[in-house]
Amino acid sequence: MDRETLARLARLAQLELTPEEVGPALDDLNRIVALIDEMRAVDTRDAAPLAHPLDADQPLRDDIVTESVDRETYQDIAPATREGLYLVPRVVE
Amino acid sequence: MNGDESIAALRRGLLDRRYSAVELTERSLSRIDTANETLNCFITIDPDGALAAAAAADSRIARGEAGPLTGIPLAHKDVFCTRGIRTTCASRMLANFIAPYDATAVSRLAHAGAVCLGKTNMDEFAMGSSNETSWFGPARNPWDPGRAPGGSSGGSAAAVCAGLVPCATGTDTGGSIRQPAAFCGVTGLKPTYGRVSRYGMVAFASSLDQGGAFARDAEDVAALLQVMEGHDPLDSTSTTAEPTAFDGSGSMTIGLPGEYWDDLDADMGAVLDDATRELEAAGHTLKTVSLPHTTAAVPAYYVIASAEASANLSRYDGVRFGYRAESPDSIDDLYRRSRAEGFGAEVKRRILTGTYALSIGYYDAYYLQAQRVRRLIRQDFLDAFDDVDVIAAPVTPGVAFPLGAVTDPVAMYRQDVFTIPASLAGLPAMSLPCGLLDGLPAGLQLIGPHFEEGRVLELGAEYQRRTDWHRQRPHIIPLDTGGPGEVSNAV
Amino acid sequence: MQFESVIGLEIHVQLATASKIFSGAATAYGAAPNAQACPVDLGLPGVLPVVNREAIRMALTFGLAIDGEIAPTCRFDRKNYFYPDLPKGYQISQFEQPIVGPGTVTMDPVDGAGEPRAIGITRAHLEEDAGKSVHDAFAGRTGIDLNRAGTPLLEVVSDPDLRTPEEAAAFFREMHVLVRALRICDGNLNEGSMRCDANVSVRQVGTSELGERTEIKNLNSFRFVERALKHEIERQVDVLESGGRVERETRLYDAQRDETRPMRGKELSDDYRYFPDPDLLPVRITPDMLDEARAHLPELPSAKRARYVDELGLSQYAARALANDPDTAGYFDATVEAGADARQAANWVMDHVAATLHRHDTDIAQCPVSPARLAQLIARIEDGAISNTAAKTMFDALWEEDGDIDGIIDAKGLRQMRDSDELARIVARVIDKHPEQVRDMRAGQMKILGFLVGQVMRATRGKADPRQVNALLRDTLGVP
Secondary structure (H helix, E strand, C coil), X not given: CCHHXXXXXXXXXXXXXXXXXXXXXXXXXXXXXHHHHCCCCCCCCCCCCCXXXXXXXXXXXXXXXXXXXXXXXXXXXXXXEECCEEEEECCCC | CCCCCCHHHHHHHHHCCXXXXXXXXXXXXXXXXXXXXXXXXXXXXXXXXXHHHHHHXXXXXXXXXXXXXXXXXXXXXXXXXXXXXXXXXXXXXXXXXXXXXXXXXXXXXXXXXXXXXXXXXXXXXXXXXXXXXXCCCCCCECCECCECCCCCCHHHHHHHHCCCCCEEEEEECCCCCHHHHHHHCCEEEECCCCCECCCCECCCCCCCCEEEEEECCHHHHHHXXXXXXXXXXXXXXXXXXXXXXXXXXXXXXXXEEHHHHCCCCHHHHHHHHHHHHHHHHCCCEEEEECCCCHHHHHHHHHHHHHHHHHHHHHHCCCCCCCCCCCCCCCHHHHHHHHHHHHCCHHHHHHHHHHHHHHCCCCHHHHHHHHHHHHHHHHHHXXXXXXXXXXEEEECCCCCCCECCCCCCHHHHHHCCCCCHHHHHHCCCEEEEEEEEECCEEEEEEEECCCCCHHHHHHHHHHXXXXXXXXXXXXXCCCCCCCCCCCCCCCC | CCEEEEEEEEEEEECCCCECCCCCCECCCCXXXXXXXXXXXXXXXXXXXXXXXXXXXXXXHHHHHCCCCCCCEECCEEEECCCCCCCCCEEEECCCXXXXXXXXXXXXXXXXXXXXXXXXXXEEEEEECCCEEEEEEECCEEEEECCCCCCEEEEEEECCCXXXXXXXXXXXXXXXXXXXXXXXXXXXXXXXCEXXXXXXXXXXXXXXXXXXXXXXXXXXXXXXXXXXXXXXXXXXXHHHHCCCCCCCCEEEEECCCCEEEECCCCCCCCCCCCEECCXXXXXXXXXXXXXHHHHCCCCCHHHHHHHHHXXXXXXXXXXXXXXXXXXXXXXXXXXXXXXXCHHHHHHHHHHHHHHHHHHCCCXXXXXXXXXXXXXXXXXXXXXXXXXXXXXXXXXXXXHHCCCCHHHHHHHCCCCCCCCHHHHHHHHHHHHHHCHHHHHHHHCCCCCHHHHHHXXXXXXXXXXXXXXXXXXXXXXXXXXX
């Protein structure tokens, strides 16, 4: 993994890395990449991907309104709200 | 009451009115008060809530309406949401987060009468094997406070080990219950994936995360499991299987996976050989089995767990809850700095690893390949369980290491080499104390087929009737500290 | 150079469930900000999605309606990107295994004449809607309202089968008709119940390879689809004619300025890192689920239109007007089923019923006069018991109070006079009373006949059949 790839991943993951953090992060990530590369040689031609350890189907809920929204409580833990809206810096579309 | 009683004994004491739930809670609080400065196993202690719950438990007992855990003190790993008490996940990101809901496991335990004393320390977002990634500093191992209690559920394991609470919850994604249980010399169970609802458990890796419990022995763990388990309509992945059955262990065939034992350090190997010989002496048959894809488990796990985590942790964006950086000048600045400042280094490494594994050009080679490996690993176990009833294995390559000793993240990941395969396969697995090495506990892992927790727990209980490793306690704080009761006779 | 355009639409259909796709919060429109956003919708830590059965059912009904492929299992994936109205940092959607595969929507030709046209549907998949950003409420800040977050969407992706902006708009309209007929969407465009993105490219006529395409977002009316595509096609042609290259990009239609412009902030991601959502399991589509979905399948609007023309003999215009609104079609069908003549019923529904509904500011689903009553009314006109005019009075009376039709006709004295002897006497009396007019008419001023008919009708208080009066007068006066 090179600096460019790391920068791209950091942008996708919205994680700011300071210039001092980049070097050590790259070292660590390259060690991790070497670790995960260890499984690439496994012959998996006959193995379908397994997303869940159990073979089960999605249960379905009935279409009933069960949630009474307590906005005040939910917004007590918010960094910034006004008039019931969550506030963020101006977003340009 | 000396701080080392089983849940059953405490329940008898409460029902016989030898002590009240309030007294039991006060004693726990007092022990926490004494020990937490050294052990740092609690992030949040809730004396008021605990005493109120204990008083309610006493009235329940007085009315003759005691539930299975009424008045029993307990601590929750700080990954379980608790309405009204902060849930930090040991992260700066959630240092002030108060969930408006209880996790299902929390409400089931509360409904059964357990008294929650507080929230225990852990690795940040359950990512770590030493407790060192906690924003609140690591919990410490009661056997040697210079050593790691293990992770990620290190605070819960340490709290039970030090007798601060008789039991505690934990979660296990790749070994986060079993490894700290082994390091601290307590009994810990990771149930079958889907056994315990994940609702209200802050997610690390959704297809692997499983709630479980720590206690002094297998019987106590079974008592907790019976309350925590069961289908939850709020968790799509929670099972509708029948509850755990306890049918008596009988004579079993116990598989010893060659791949686990071959590379084991000689001292650890000797301790584990003693443990399996004890099982043989109890009338069970030992049989070597093969789990051929074992070496691919750690890399596959780090792809899958990190990929899921990279998405699960996107919700921490500083908008609706949690940490927000000062004076952001744009939405991207808000995201990037809040996440950079709110997450620790290990969490960032996992997010970046997972983002990498899912990104264009790498998805097939990493993510899909890891899922295919996962199927092979599960199949290895299913094949082995055609021949054996339970698999016995080590929990960790060595005993608790000194804090600060493992600095290479990959070396830390490899600590979980014996616990990760059962996690990938979704199998129930338990860690029980089985010896001391250089004065530090070692753990025996028992792995069962899906939904056969009962078999694992009964075999564990049988082992614990024949041994007293699970009664060994460090002398970090005298067990009679802080309350009424008899003088301890513990080792 | 001659250019032609190639257009495909992605239509987001908000499904008309009571609760959200993954949570038990209400979906109703217009609540106070964030008053309908529960912890799952807010993406709070630890909470989990559970799939709404009705959202699956509605998607299956749509799949059956377009004769789409329905696989035995479908799956939910996570689409990862950061945006403030996307609470979890990912949208739960369907990527690899959508609930509905390739199918077809049949729409009327744009100019209203000729054969219906089949538009290919690539796929339709379920996903959760995002919240809304409020940009104008606070200076320098954007407010986030997550009420809409988690509302079930069916994203319907068309093949690039559309050739003109008019055709694209007609397809959007047909989809609007279809989802309302299926009763899976309220079709309220100004509340955002259906939203459309358009992919468009142009190429020289005669070439077969596609040009670089742009995606236009935010098209929430038929007119906007047409106008935005017109502008965008002109823009692309201009770029190509001046030797430039069309850049692949996302553009936003600004309805106020009536132009498209590149989106600045919302270049969401160039790598969405889709992967199966580990919080959800594969959804198995059982035969029972398909049966239930089929039970909700009405006669499709395209089939209805064809039937109205071919079997009922209605005009194309009437067929569209009646078939394209499910409530109107339901009312009309019930009226015909109750025995009314189809053309009479069509005229009534489009004319007096529609006008009366309009006057009362209500819609046909709330119409107090039942289709059976209307059919009875029409039957009374047919058998000559009442006049058309009297029938309108009757309809208005029934609107106020239901009751026995014949009883009300008599109570209101609206029954037409059938006794021709009596009518003959009245006609004679009118002729006697108006000798001058009779003379003028005999002299050839035939328009006076209308006056005399009116006098007879007045004398009978409207009970006579005007046609009969007319004939009788001509007969009596000996005019042709």
